[in-house]
Amino acid sequence: MDRVRAGRWFALLTMTRILGTFVAIGLLLGHRVTTYDVPLAAFTVAWSALTLMLFGRSARLRAAPAAWAVDVLAALALVCASGDWRSPFYIFALTTLVLPATGLPWRGAVASGVAFSAAYAGVAVITRKIPSDTLLNTIRLETLATHLFVPVIVVLALAYAGALLDRLRAAREESERLVLQAERRRIAWDLHDSAKQRVHAAHLMLSALEGRLADGDDRVLAGHALSELRAATADMETSVAELRTPLDGRPVDELLRERARELAPIGHARIDVVGALAPLPPLLAAHTFRIASEALTNAVRHARSDTITVTLDPTHGGGELIVADDGVGLPDPPPAGGHGLRSMRGRAETIGAHLEIGPAPGGRGTRVALALPTPGGPP
Amino acid sequence: MIRLLIVDDHPAMRAGLTAVLRAEPGLVPLATASSAEDLDMAIQRTAPDVVLLDYHLPGADGLRLCRRLKRLAPAPAVLLYSAYADSSLVIPAVLAGADGLLNKSAPAPELFDALRSVARGERVIPPIPRELLAGASEQLAAEQLPVLAMMIDGTPPAEVAETLRLSPGAFSRTLDDMLDRLRVEVPSAA
Numbered sequence: 014m015d016r017v018r019a020g021r022w023f024a025l026l027t028m029t030r031i032l033g034t035f036v037a038i039g040l041l042l043g044h045r046v047t048t049y050d051v052p053l054a055a056f057t058v059a060w061s062a063l064t065l066m067l068f069g070r071s072a073r074l075r076a077a078p079a080a081w082a083v084d085v086l087a088a089l090a091l092v093c094a095s096g097d098w099r100s101p102f103y104i105f106a107l108t109t110l111v112l113p114a115t116g117l118p119w120r121g122a123v124a125s126g127v128a129f130s131a132a133y134a135g136v137a138v139i140t141r142k143i144p145s146d147t148l149l150n151t152i153r154l155e156t157l158a159t160h161l162f163v164p165v166i167v168v169l170a171l172a173y174a175g176a177l178l179d180r181l182r183a184a185r186e187e188s189e190r191l192v193l194q195a196e197r198r199r200i201a202w203d204l205h206d207s208a209k210q211r212v213h214a215a216h217l218m219l220s221a222l223e224g225r226l227a228d229g230d231d232r233v234l235a236g237h238a239l240s241e242l243r244a245a246t247a248d249m250e251t252s253v254a255e256l257r258t259p260l261d262g263r264p265v266d267e268l269l270r271e272r273a274r275e276l277a278p279i280g281h282a283r284i285d286v287v288g289a290l291a292p293l294p295p296l297l298a299a300h301t302f303r304i305a306s307e308a309l310t311n312a313v314r315h316a317r318s319d320t321i322t323v324t325l326d327p328t329h330g331g332g333e334l335i336v337a338d339d340g341v342g343l344p345d346p347p348p349a350g351g352h353g354l355r356s357m358r359g360r361a362e363t364i365g366a367h368l369e370i371g372p373a374p375g376g377r378g379t380r381v382a383l384a385l386p387t388p389g390g391p392p
Numbered sequence: 393m394i395r396l397l398i399v400d401d402h403p404a405m406r407a408g409l410t411a412v413l414r415a416e417p418g419l420v421p422l423a424t425a426s427s428a429e430d431l432d433m434a435i436q437r438t439a440p441d442v443v444l445l446d447y448h449l450p451g452a453d454g455l456r457l458c459r460r461l462k463r464l465a466p467a468p469a470v471l472l473y474s475a476y477a478d479s480s481l482v483i484p485a486v487l488a489g490a491d492g493l494l495n496k497s498a499p500a501p502e503l504f505d506a507l508r509s510v511a512r513g514e515r516v517i518p519p520i521p522r523e524l525l526a527g528a529s530e531q532l533a534a535e536q537l538p539v540l541a542m543m544i545d546g547t548p549p550a551e552v553a554e555t556l557r558l559s560p561g562a563f564s565r566t567l568d569d570m571l572d573r574l575r576v577e578v579p580s581a582a
Contacts, residue, residue, distance in 0.1 A: 206402070209475055213496040214408030220499035221412040239499070246497050279523045 020072065022115040022175070026108060027065055033105035034061045037091075040101030047096055057105065060087055068112070076116055085109045085129065089136050098137035099156060106133070107167055114171035122175075126168030130161045201256040209249045216242040251356065255299060265290050265302050265334075266325050272306050273323070280313040282338065288325040290332045293385070300360040301334060301385065304368070307357050308336035308381040316340025318378055331366075331385035339378040343370070357381075394511045397440035398424040399431050399457075400473070401449050405496070409444065416504050428452035435461070440468050442511050445490075447474035447481065455488040455571055462489040462549070469510040482520050483528045484574050486543050487567055492516030515546055531573045539566060 037057050041050045064084055067074055074080045088106035095102055113125035137143055137157065147153045216239060223235040260268060266289040273284040293301060305323060312321045318340030326333040354370065361368035365386040373380040396413060398421055400406050406424045413421045422438040425431040427449060435443075443461055447454040458470050471492040472485050485493040491510040494503060506516045525544075529537055542552045553563035 205475065210400075210402035210496075211404045213475060214402075214404040216497060217412055217500055217503070218408050220501070221415065223499070224501055243497060 020069075020075065021178075022111060022171075023069060023075065025115075025171075026068065026111040029108040029111060030061055030065060030105070033102075033108045034058060036104045037101045041095075044101075046101060047094070053091070053094060057091065057102070060091075061105075075112060078113070081109065081113050081116075081125075084112075085132070089132055092133075092136050093139060096140060097142045098133065098140050098160060099142070103160065107164060110164055110168050111171065114168040115175045117172075119172040119176060122168050122172035123165070126165040129164045129168075133164065134161060197256045201253045204249055204256070205253050209246060212242055212245050212249070216246070247356065251303075255303075260295070260299055260302060262295065262298075265293065265298055265305070268302050269305055269309070269323055269325075272309060276309060276313045280318075282313060282316075282318045282321050282340075284309070284313075284321045284323070286323045286325070289327065290325045290334070290385075291327040293332070297364050297385065300364045301366070301383065304357045304360050304366075304381075304383055305334055305336060312336060312338040312340065312379065316342075316379060329384065331387040333385065334383045335380060337373050337378060337380040339373065342372050342377065342379050394419050394507060395438065395441045396421045396507065397431075397434055397438055397443045397468070399426075399434075399443060399449070400424070400446040401426050402446075405446070412500050412503075413507075416500075419504065419507060428457055431457065435464070435468075442469045442471060442507055444471050444473055444507065447472050447476070447485075455484055458485075458488040458490050459567070469513070471506055471510050471516065480524060480527075482518055483524065483540070483544070484571055486517060487540070487570055487574070489543075489549055490517075493518060520544065528574055532570055533573075536566060536570050536573075539570065 034057055038054045040046065041054050041057075047053060064087075068080075085106075088102060088109045091102040092098060092100040092106055100106075110126060110129060114122045116122075117125060137160075143157070144150075144153065147157060219235060219239055219242065223232060223239065226232040226235055266286060270286045273286055277284055290301070309321065309323060312318060316338045318338035321336065321338040324333075324335045324337070326335075357370075358368055361383060367384040369380075369382045369384075371380060372378070396419060398406055398409050398413070400409065403426075406426065410421050410424060413419045422440055423434045425434045428451065431443075445454055445458060445461070449457070454472060454474075458472060461468060461470050469491045470489070471494060472481075472488075472490045473494055473496055474481055475496045482493060491513075492506050492515060494506045494516065498506075509516050528540065532540060538556060539552060542555065543549070547555075549563070549567075553560060556563075558566065
């Protein structure tokens with residue numbers, strides 16, 4: 014259905030229907046098929062234009078079996094009106110199969126072709142144009158068989174082409190994904206193998222130097238430089254983690270449920286993830302997930318709690334995320350940079366979100382609340 | 393005087409380590425190696441007391457190298473030096489027979505202490521978190537658990553093999569299998 018909704022096959026419908034219309038009008042006016050050829054030709058043009066306009070405008074209509082059925086019935090009515098199943102409207106009628114053949118899975122597509130052929134056989138019976146010797150007359154039999162089998166063949170060919178295109182598209186997406194993944198791994202490797210090793214080397218040399226400095230300003234300065242280098246290493250580790258396991262556009266709640274399942278065997282707390290957030294831009298989603306994941310890991314590892322609840326609320330501003338546990342709570346005074354709190358604050362700052370870490374209501378446990386920025390609001 | 397061999401594939405790390413260790417009294421960096429092939433040559437040439445071995449070398453697994461070093465007679469002490477701040481490396485390091493495991497972000501005095509400790513025959517292994525041990529025992533086969541327990545306890549590998557009545561070959565294969573089961577995912581250029 015996505016295929017017809019996307020309108021990829023609408024061009025084929027347009028071309029074949031215009032062709033079918035021309036064939037029908039040409040035969041009607043050139044061969045004087047009925048006594049009302051001109052009004053029939055006019056109706057054909059009008060119907061053709063109307064259906065193309067409606068199918069062209071509405072993706073919902075393109076994917077609606079009821080609309081297809083109306084289209085088929087109209088075409089068969091035209092065949093009946095022409096008085097014979099060997100009709101100027103045969104090609105026109107075949108064009109009604111384009112949407113079902115490309116929109117349905119192949120079984121459904123084949124079924125629609127068979128149903129069309131059965132209906133066409135019905136029309137042949139109604140128009141009383143099947144002489145009794147048809148089964149003995151090769152040419153008549155061949156004409157009837159052609160009229161009845163062509164729809165099935167058309168449908169099969171279209172369905173096959175559609176499936177093939179889908180597979181091709183999936184293969185291309187997969188190869189693009191693999192290329193992207195390889196590239197990410199390479200960047201992660203560069204970052205890890207080169208940049209981080211240099212930072213480690215600098216840290217090592219500076220720490221050796223620090224030992225030789227007398228107590229005083231120089232030593233304090235070296236201490237600050239060392240802590241900066243350690244922070245840089247931590248940053249790089251985070252980036253490597255993000256490059257290795259990107260979120261790939263998956264929703265935050267799904268990722269958190271997965272994380273909760275991973276963490277469940279480690280502690281003995283029950284972890285509930287409630288609700289979902291509205292779809293977030295990739296960067297916002299990545300930081301939101303990592304903050305929540307860090308909070309969740311802390312709750313599991315350090316809080317000694319029985320239950321941990323992650324609540325996702327899309328209605329509150331740009332969205333709100335709360336991780337609450339009923340454990341031992343934060344140490345007093347709370348650790349300045351420990352437990353990944355610094356990295357959580359840094360992430361919140363990066364995305365312009367408001368992060369609150371404190372005791373849970375009721376005084377037992379810890380509550381981490383992240384209020385996401387309103388989309389389009391001040392950064 | 394402790395004679396050292398430094399094995400690290402990164403030039404900055406090799407240069408930094410050499411400079412820092414040379415300035416420390418009692419520690420003598422004899423040579424550096426950047427790959428497994430270099431290491432073989434350097435070992436023969438220098439016969440160090442302690443090998444400071446990078447956990448992750450391109451084209452070689454630090455753990456396998458560590459096992460190979462510990463099979464030499466006499467075997468040098470091995471201090472595995474890792475850039476991953478991940479405690480999941482501890483158990484594999486212990487199984488590989490490393491005398492110590494140190495993170496590359498540790499300040500220099502900590503590195504000096506670790507080198508001196510392993511040279512004295514002591515072990516410098518960080519504490520193993522309970523959840524990690526639980527995870528490892530799930531990944532290992534039941535009959536491998538005694539090996540894990542004894543190795544963590546610091547029993548010499550030869551004694552572990554003897555206690556469990558394993559031939560040296562069988563014991564070596566068991567360790568290989570255990571390390572495979574506990575293989576730690578590291579980002580690779582592949």
